[in-house]
Amino acid sequence: MSKQERLLRMTGQYLLLSWIALIFVFPIIFMVVSSLKPDLQLLRDSASFRAFLPVGDISFENYESAFGRAPIIRFLFNSVLITAVTLLCSLLVCSLGAFAFVFLNWFGRELLLTLILATFIVPFETIAIPLLMIVNSLPWIGLDGIYFGWLNSYQVQIIPFIADALTVFLFVQYFRDLPIELVEAARAEGASWGQVYRKIVIPLSGPVLATAAILKFLMMYNNQFLWPIIVVQEETYRPIMVGLQYFFQLNTAWGEIMAYLTIITVPVLIFYLTLQRAFIASIAATGVKG
Amino acid sequence: MATHSPLKLHNRSGWLMAGPAFLLIFTFMILPFLMAFGFAFTNQRLISPNPTEFVGTKNFEAMLGFSFLTLEAELQSDGSIKRNSQGEPIFPRLRSFTRNEKEYPQHFRKRDWFFWEHEESKRTYVLVADILFMKALFNTVVFVAMVAPLQAGLALLLALLINQPLRGINFFRTIYFMPVVISMVVVSMLWRFIYDGQNGLLNSLLDMFSFGVIPPVDWLGNPSTALSAIIAMSVWQGVGFHMVIWLSGLQTIPGTLYEAAKIEGASRWQVFRYITWPGLRNTAILVMVIITMQAFTLYPQVQVMTRGGPLDSTQSLVFQMVIRGYEKQDIAGGSAISVFLFLFVLSISLFQRWITRERK
Numbered sequence: 001m002s003k004q005e006r007l008l009r010m011t012g013q014y015l016l017l018s019w020i021a022l023i024f025v026f027p028i029i030f031m032v033v034s035s036l037k038p039d040l041q042l043l044r045d046s047a048s049f050r051a052f053l054p055v056g057d058i059s060f061e062n063y064e065s066a067f068g069r070a071p072i073i074r075f076l077f078n079s080v081l082i083t084a085v086t087l088l089c090s091l092l093v094c095s096l097g098a099f100a101f102v103f104l105n106w107f108g109r110e111l112l113l114t115l116i117l118a119t120f121i122v123p124f125e126t127i128a129i130p131l132l133m134i135v136n137s138l139p140w141i142g143l144d145g146i147y148f149g150w151l152n153s154y155q156v157q158i159i160p161f162i163a164d165a166l167t168v169f170l171f172v173q174y175f176r177d178l179p180i181e182l183v184e185a186a187r188a189e190g191a192s193w194g195q196v197y198r199k200i201v202i203p204l205s206g207p208v209l210a211t212a213a214i215l216k217f218l219m220m221y222n223n224q225f226l227w228p229i230i231v232v233q234e235e236t237y238r239p240i241m242v243g244l245q246y247f248f249q250l251n252t253a254w255g256e257i258m259a260y261l262t263i264i265t266v267p268v269l270i271f272y273l274t275l276q277r278a279f280i281a282s283i284a285a286t287g288v289k290g
Numbered sequence: 291m292a293t294h295s296p297l298k299l300h301n302r303s304g305w306l307m308a309g310p311a312f313l314l315i316f317t318f319m320i321l322p323f324l325m326a327f328g329f330a331f332t333n334q335r336l337i338s339p340n341p342t343e344f345v346g347t348k349n350f351e352a353m354l355g356f357s358f359l360t361l362e363a364e365l366q367s368d369g370s371i372k373r374n375s376q377g378e379p380i381f382p383r384l385r386s387f388t389r390n391e392k393e394y395p396q397h398f399r400k401r402d403w404f405f406w407e408h409e410e411s412k413r414t415y416v417l418v419a420d421i422l423f424m425k426a427l428f429n430t431v432v433f434v435a436m437v438a439p440l441q442a443g444l445a446l447l448l449a450l451l452i453n454q455p456l457r458g459i460n461f462f463r464t465i466y467f468m469p470v471v472i473s474m475v476v477v478s479m480l481w482r483f484i485y486d487g488q489n490g491l492l493n494s495l496l497d498m499f500s501f502g503v504i505p506p507v508d509w510l511g512n513p514s515t516a517l518s519a520i521i522a523m524s525v526w527q528g529v530g531f532h533m534v535i536w537l538s539g540l541q542t543i544p545g546t547l548y549e550a551a552k553i554e555g556a557s558r559w560q561v562f563r564y565i566t567w568p569g570l571r572n573t574a575i576l577v578m579v580i581i582t583m584q585a586f587t588l589y590p591q592v593q594v595m596t597r598g599g600p601l602d603s604t605q606s607l608v609f610q611m612v613i614r615g616y617e618k619q620d621i622a623g624g625s626a627i628s629v630f631l632f633l634f635v636l637s638i639s640l641f642q643r644w645i646t647r648e649r650k
Binding site: 010017027094112124126163221279284 | 303322480
């Protein structure tokens with residue numbers, strides 16, 4: 001192949017790659033750009049390439065009115081709180097469980113692990129209604145003593161999602177590849193199981209902790225929709241996804257909706273773009289052994 | 291001194307450490323799952339003055355019941371076919387069959403879903419007990435049957451494109467994957483505007499690129515395009531996810547195989563056909579299973595974009611389940627759909643197991 005031919009081919013490849021890239025980014029650019037425009041201009045611009053350019057009457061007015069329509073700061077705080085607490089608890093509970101499944105020999109180990117992994121194929125949507133009945137009858141200790149029913153609370157959005165089959169599975173896979181000799185040596189020197197977990201296994205688990213954290217983050221922050229609609233009626237505990245309902249009926253206020261969508265999405269996108277290698281690696285990890 | 295032996299039992303430590311994870315999964319996954327199975331065979335409602343009763347498979351019969359009814363065109367007294375002013379044959383009214391419990395108990399209270407014509411003047415109707423469920427089932431199956439090959443195929447093409455040693459390829463990979471990290475709820479809301487019939491971006495773009503030849507379409511408001519619009523958007527959102535899984539599969543194929551093929555002078559197609567594709571067999575099964583399981587639970591797109599409409603053309607199983615179990619507080623009916631959906635998903639994952647076993 002001559003140098004010219006190679007150059008031509010490479011240009012073609014980059015052109016193709018760029019065209020495809022446009023397909024993936026155009027809705028996102030449209031969303032962000034539109035959030036800065038007044039409705040009338042937004043509609044006019046959508047008929048030309050101006051739809052993708054921040055030109056004309058640019059302002060943060062849509063954001064102001066969106067903040068006026070719904071307690072967005074509160075919703076965002078709720079989403080972040082619920083996601084963060086669930087994520088931290090999940091890493092602890094699932095890694096501890098996986099540790100026991102991989103390194104300890106105990107009665108019921110095989111059965112329990114099989115049961116946990118079997119729930120992998122149960123779609124959440126199919127258990128939402130009985131789950132509602134369960135959380136509605138569970139006890140909780142509040143400021144004024146013990147009461148029953150978890151509706152309208154943070155815990156109803158956190159506790160049911162702490163443990164899941166995928167996270168346990170990721171840790172089990174990772175722990176199985178760790179050198180067992182390290183654990184055996186520590187045990188021989190008299191370390192307790194708790195010490196082995198804390199001082200040997202967890203310090204070696206950076207990659208799997210990152211993978212599990214990223215997947216859990218995406219599962220939690222992005223999917224707080226069906227369940228909160230069912231169990232949370234009070235604004236105090238509502239996550240940001242459900243807040244979208246305030247804007248459902250506004251078919252005309254495009255700019256305002258775009259502003260709200262941008263507020264939801266931009267934190268995730270920034271997070272993704274700074275850690276993109278880790279994000280992609282964590283998705284790849286779910287596919288390595290299947 | 292304690293020694294680590296694979297035979298020594300550590301019951302207390304084991305249960306203590308695995309206990310929390312198991313207890314949580316049991317309470318919030320396994321128990322509700324068993325309850326859904328139970329409710330599906332009762333007449334449970336959220337609030338009801340009457341005690342809950344066991345009703346056997348009645349919920350499933352009410353959901354899945356169907357019958358066939360063949361009608362012949364009405365005849366005039368001289369034996370020729372009665373026709374209306376447009377010259378079409380006139381058929382007896384369906385209501386006389388579906389409202390007549392004594393003579394036609396098998397058709398009672400059923401509704402016609404579709405029919406086909408045969409011979410000259412015969413029509414066979416498919417009557418179903420629960421037309422909304424049937425439409426939801428049909429749409430869900432269409433959704434899965436379209437999304438699975440489209441998404442898997444496009445994702446493989448993207449993975450092959452990205453798997454080249456080009457400068458800056460990482461940038462393109464990052465872009466293609468971007469929609470995956472955005473919530474389906476946000477994506478659905480955003481695409482409502484892109485698909486809008488009057489000022490939608492898609493119509494404007496099509497108009498621009500076709501120089502005005504393609505007329506504007508109300509993508510979500512038209513029963514013949516609404517489901518396709520949801521399919522296209524879902525593929526756009528999820529294709530990057532599967533591209534990454536294909537990529538990790540591609541990277542497990544040893545480079546020496548490609549070098550050998552190069553020495554032998556294999557064409558690009560031969561390399562793909564005899565090296566890449568066989569090396570991707572397990573990845574292919576995994577991708578198909580993940581897509582199928584995700585696609586069967588089609589819900590947020592429908593909830594945000596169409597709420598099942600127009601004319602029930604985007605009803606889905608999970609959407610119907612939520613409507614029945616939650617909005618109509620018919621827990622038994624919602625649970626029956628859950629069980630049905632679960633058995634569907636289970637059979638797919640068993641099928642996957644069977645395929646992977648066979649080849650070992």
